[in-house]
Amino acid sequence: MNAQNTDRTGRKDRTDHPEPPPARQARGPKVQAAVLAAARQELAEAGYAALTVENVARRAGVHKTTVYRRWKDRETLVTEALTEHLAASILIPDTGAFESDLRELARRMVRSITSVDEQGVTAALYSDAGRLPEIAAVRQGLFADRFRRAAPLVERAVDRGELPEGTDPALLLKSLIAPVYLRLLVLSEPLDDAVADHAADITLAAARAGLFRRT
Amino acid sequence: MNAQNTDRTGRKDRTDHPEPPPARQARGPKVQAAVLAAARQELAEAGYAALTVENVARRAGVHKTTVYRRWKDRETLVTEALTEHLAASILIPDTGAFESDLRELARRMVRSITSVDEQGVTAALYSDAGRLPEIAAVRQGLFADRFRRAAPLVERAVDRGELPEGTDPALLLKSLIAPVYLRLLVLSEPLDDAVADHAADITLAAARAGLFRRT
Amino acid sequence: MNAQNTDRTGRKDRTDHPEPPPARQARGPKVQAAVLAAARQELAEAGYAALTVENVARRAGVHKTTVYRRWKDRETLVTEALTEHLAASILIPDTGAFESDLRELARRMVRSITSVDEQGVTAALYSDAGRLPEIAAVRQGLFADRFRRAAPLVERAVDRGELPEGTDPALLLKSLIAPVYLRLLVLSEPLDDAVADHAADITLAAARAGLFRRT
Amino acid sequence: MNAQNTDRTGRKDRTDHPEPPPARQARGPKVQAAVLAAARQELAEAGYAALTVENVARRAGVHKTTVYRRWKDRETLVTEALTEHLAASILIPDTGAFESDLRELARRMVRSITSVDEQGVTAALYSDAGRLPEIAAVRQGLFADRFRRAAPLVERAVDRGELPEGTDPALLLKSLIAPVYLRLLVLSEPLDDAVADHAADITLAAARAGLFRRT
DNA sequence: CCTTAAACGAGACGGTACGTCATGTCTTGTC
DNA sequence: GACAAGACATGACGTACCGTCTCGTTTAAGG
Numbered sequence: 001m002n003a004q005n006t007d008r009t010g011r012k013d014r015t016d017h018p019e020p021p022p023a024r025q026a027r028g029p030k031v032q033a034a035v036l037a038a039a040r041q042e043l044a045e046a047g048y049a050a051l052t053v054e055n056v057a058r059r060a061g062v063h064k065t066t067v068y069r070r071w072k073d074r075e076t077l078v079t080e081a082l083t084e085h086l087a088a089s090i091l092i093p094d095t096g097a098f099e100s101d102l103r104e105l106a107r108r109m110v111r112s113i114t115s116v117d118e119q120g121v122t123a124a125l126y127s128d129a130g131r132l133p134e135i136a137a138v139r140q141g142l143f144a145d146r147f148r149r150a151a152p153l154v155e156r157a158v159d160r161g162e163l164p165e166g167t168d169p170a171l172l173l174k175s176l177i178a179p180v181y182l183r184l185l186v187l188s189e190p191l192d193d194a195v196a197d198h199a200a201d202i203t204l205a206a207a208r209a210g211l212f213r214r215t
Numbered sequence: 216m217n218a219q220n221t222d223r224t225g226r227k228d229r230t231d232h233p234e235p236p237p238a239r240q241a242r243g244p245k246v247q248a249a250v251l252a253a254a255r256q257e258l259a260e261a262g263y264a265a266l267t268v269e270n271v272a273r274r275a276g277v278h279k280t281t282v283y284r285r286w287k288d289r290e291t292l293v294t295e296a297l298t299e300h301l302a303a304s305i306l307i308p309d310t311g312a313f314e315s316d317l318r319e320l321a322r323r324m325v326r327s328i329t330s331v332d333e334q335g336v337t338a339a340l341y342s343d344a345g346r347l348p349e350i351a352a353v354r355q356g357l358f359a360d361r362f363r364r365a366a367p368l369v370e371r372a373v374d375r376g377e378l379p380e381g382t383d384p385a386l387l388l389k390s391l392i393a394p395v396y397l398r399l400l401v402l403s404e405p406l407d408d409a410v411a412d413h414a415a416d417i418t419l420a421a422a423r424a425g426l427f428r429r430t
Numbered sequence: 431m432n433a434q435n436t437d438r439t440g441r442k443d444r445t446d447h448p449e450p451p452p453a454r455q456a457r458g459p460k461v462q463a464a465v466l467a468a469a470r471q472e473l474a475e476a477g478y479a480a481l482t483v484e485n486v487a488r489r490a491g492v493h494k495t496t497v498y499r500r501w502k503d504r505e506t507l508v509t510e511a512l513t514e515h516l517a518a519s520i521l522i523p524d525t526g527a528f529e530s531d532l533r534e535l536a537r538r539m540v541r542s543i544t545s546v547d548e549q550g551v552t553a554a555l556y557s558d559a560g561r562l563p564e565i566a567a568v569r570q571g572l573f574a575d576r577f578r579r580a581a582p583l584v585e586r587a588v589d590r591g592e593l594p595e596g597t598d599p600a601l602l603l604k605s606l607i608a609p610v611y612l613r614l615l616v617l618s619e620p621l622d623d624a625v626a627d628h629a630a631d632i633t634l635a636a637a638r639a640g641l642f643r644r645t
Numbered sequence: 646m647n648a649q650n651t652d653r654t655g656r657k658d659r660t661d662h663p664e665p666p667p668a669r670q671a672r673g674p675k676v677q678a679a680v681l682a683a684a685r686q687e688l689a690e691a692g693y694a695a696l697t698v699e700n701v702a703r704r705a706g707v708h709k710t711t712v713y714r715r716w717k718d719r720e721t722l723v724t725e726a727l728t729e730h731l732a733a734s735i736l737i738p739d740t741g742a743f744e745s746d747l748r749e750l751a752r753r754m755v756r757s758i759t760s761v762d763e764q765g766v767t768a769a770l771y772s773d774a775g776r777l778p779e780i781a782a783v784r785q786g787l788f789a790d791r792f793r794r795a796a797p798l799v800e801r802a803v804d805r806g807e808l809p810e811g812t813d814p815a816l817l818l819k820s821l822i823a824p825v826y827l828r829l830l831v832l833s834e835p836l837d838d839a840v841a842d843h844a845a846d847i848t849l850a851a852a853r854a855g856l857f858r859r860t
Numbered sequence: 861c862c863t864t865a866a867a868c869g870a871g872a873c874g875g876t877a878c879g880t881c882a883t884g885t886c887t888t889g890t891c
Numbered sequence: 892g893a894c895a896a897g898a899c900a901t902g903a904c905g906t907a908c909c910g911t912c913t914c915g916t917t918t919a920a921g922g
């Protein structure tokens with residue numbers, strides 16, 4: 001499930017040599033995927049600070065030098081392991097009503113975060129690994145993208161008169177995700193649909209009260 | 216049990232009077248404080264993953280072995296450095312009105328987080344250092360304590376009829392802090408009074424809508 | 431004298447092709463030899479008690495961890511450094527006459543001890559390093575071997591009637607080497623052929639007097 | 646030479662006189678003796694290389710700083726521990742006949758070496774501790790003294806016509822002690838009267854053969 | 861007795877070396 | 892050519908001693 005999507009997005013190998021049409025795959029891609037998966041598991045189990053190239057290699061059934069052949073260093077490896085799974089964007093719902101849209105969006109977000117193979121990896125984004133410039137950039141871009149893509153959801157609601165004029169989509173969306181990340185990163189509480197619904201309710205009430213209007 | 220200043224020089228003993236002028240501090244406590252401060256600076260600048268005992272020692276103007284004499288290992292040192300400054304509890308405001316109480320509480324929280332010497336240290340609590348069992352425990356306790364201490368603020372509001380019966384203080388407080396931590400940990404946006412006020416507004420609207428009633 | 435004799439005994443590099451001219455030395459063996467040589471120099475100059483792995487490494491132009499990669503600890507390193515040069519056995523002379531045999535044997539022994547690269551190393555065998563079980567064993571074996579190999583020299587003399595029946599070779603040989611080691615270890619006097627000849631004379635006189643007959 | 650004039654300060658030697666009359670001793674001498682004894686035990690058990698000031702202190706039931714208060718460093722401590730027991734000189738026998746003199750001298754030497762509280766300490770003199778300049782000096786002096794004091798024994802024998810004119814006492818004595826030290830330092834064989842007698846026999850035979858005449 | 865100064869216990873400190881582990885580079889041999 | 896294997900320099904880890912220092916307590920001397 002994670003091996004082949006490397007090609008899907010047109011992102012190629014991080015090496016720049018073309019090699020597009022002819023298959024030619026030796027064990028390369030297989031090894032690569034195994035290492036990234038191993039890195040993610042290590043991130044989830046041990047965290048970024050304790051992640052070791054040698055452990056990753058061992059877990060991937062690969063030799064240390066093979067890892068260094070493809071990734072410049074630990075940071076590069078972690079960065080790629082972390083970003084790879086961020087590709088799958090959350091689909092923006094369009095149910096016709098803001099309330100259900102919001103609820104559904106919150107739930108999809110929670111599910112995305114808690115999906116099996118993101119387990120712990122998401123948290124790594126906000127740990128010490130988050131200090132890596134690449135990761136920081138990815139994180140920034142991640143939310144910029146999400147906010148951009150979800151903006152229409154809000155705009156539709158304004159158009160339909162469900163929300164006050166001037167409601168700022170980004171402001172609203174931040175309110176939506178705040179309770180989720182609070183539980184994930186700060187309180188270490190489990191995430192489930194109830195959390196999502198609660199976040200949606202709070203945000204809805206605030207939105208209707210005009211608290212997200214652009215200043 | 217013996218006369219205390221029988222010293223040939225007539226020097227005072229280590230009695231409790233201030234003795235401001237010369238003083239003869241055992242260096243123990245001084246060194247200890249210097250090391251903890253250095254550790255905090257390292258945490259802020261380099262993060263937990265990159266924190267090195269030798270760097271901390273160097274920054275504190277102290278030898279590595281001196282650090283190890285007092286702290287078993289890197290983790291213990293970080294734990295103590297992190298815990299120390301958590302002592303100062305936030306004062307719970309009591310202005311007579313829930314809205315101003317909430318606003319003030321939010322602002323105090325923001326100020327506590329952004330105060331000079333917590334700079335970056337707070338964030339460390341939620342980074343890889345947060346995986347240390349001790350730190351996790353401290354974090355748990357920290358919020359348990361905050362929620363417990365702030366509960367009366369909510370209860371007074373309920374008593375005054377400003378909030379619906381059955382409003383759960385913890386639930387409400389989580390809503391209050393969520394936007395703050397989102398900006399601190401996830402979005403890396405600056406924290407200021409506006410953020411605090413915004414969080415208070417959202418929480419207030421939701422509270423009045425009865426969204427924090429115990430289920 | 432130490433680098434190339436690896437081949438002499440048939441133990442060669444672990445590759446079997448000769449490849450004499452340039453070769454493609456794995457640096458392994460080269461480093462190993464350099465470290466052992468450095469260890470021997472340190473033993474000679476500073477003695478076992480003051481020998482430091484870091485000094486040995488520095489002198490060998492190698493990093494400390496490289497030493498530890500091949501030798502478990504200081505003791506193992508010293509043991510091997512000490513043992514290596516003990517391989518070269520002293521040839522047992524056979525001149526046809528006991529007196530000249532004995533003289534020659536004594537001289538060879540002295541030369542072996544004072545040969546350039548055993549300088550000081552021999553003494554280390556009897557210093558604190560001698561407490562290491564491995565070293566003790568080597569030392570025991572060393573003399574057992576010498577006595578065994580030199581026994582025929584004595585037996586021939588008995589057969590020729592030059593020495594009394596029942597002369598114990600080991601006893602005789604101990605007498606031969608005693609003055610040598612006294613000067614080496616106790617008196618710190620220089621060793622030369624005169625010492626060897628003197629020891630041979632004494633031993634010869636005692637042997638003829640039947641003082642080495644088995645009791 | 647070294648036994649009684651330690652008492653510059655009125656401190657008596659650590660020797661055995663009850664010390665009721667003079668008095669005035671603080672605990673100093675007692676501690677001092679305990680530490681030196683502990684040092685000797687450590688030397689015997691662990692050897693010079695492994696001797697630790699902290700272990701010595703612990704064994705003496707004393708604090709580390711107390712040791713450093715009296716002895717500049719480890720070397721000084723060891724030096725004194727080693728030299729102290731060298732005071733008791735071997736008495737030179739005078740039986741009237743060279744053979745019995747020699748035998749007796751050898752036996753006394755062996756007994757001196759193997760006496761309980763020199764156990765292992767003697768060996769330390771020839772171990773790595775022997776590299777300490779002080780120890781080297783002591784060792785030199787020790788044998789110079791012994792040879793000087795035993796010379797009359799040889800001279801009497803020459804006078805009595807038991808030994809050839811020109812017999813060099815030192816040369817003869819070296820022959821006498823060589824087998825003893827060989828067993829002690831090189832062969833690690835037990836020392837007993839048989840060894841002493843054997844050494845005496847060999848030396849006697851060689852002496853009568855004129856092998857110790859001055860060249 | 862009581863005082864007083866030396867001797868001691870206690871332990872922090874700056875240091876040196878130990879032996880271990882991980883990083884990232886490089887070389888060799890093998891599939 | 893990709894990979895396994897592993898040597899290597901580097902640098903941090905955490906430990907054990909070294910020798911220095913300061914502080915407070917014990918103890919036996921002499922008043």
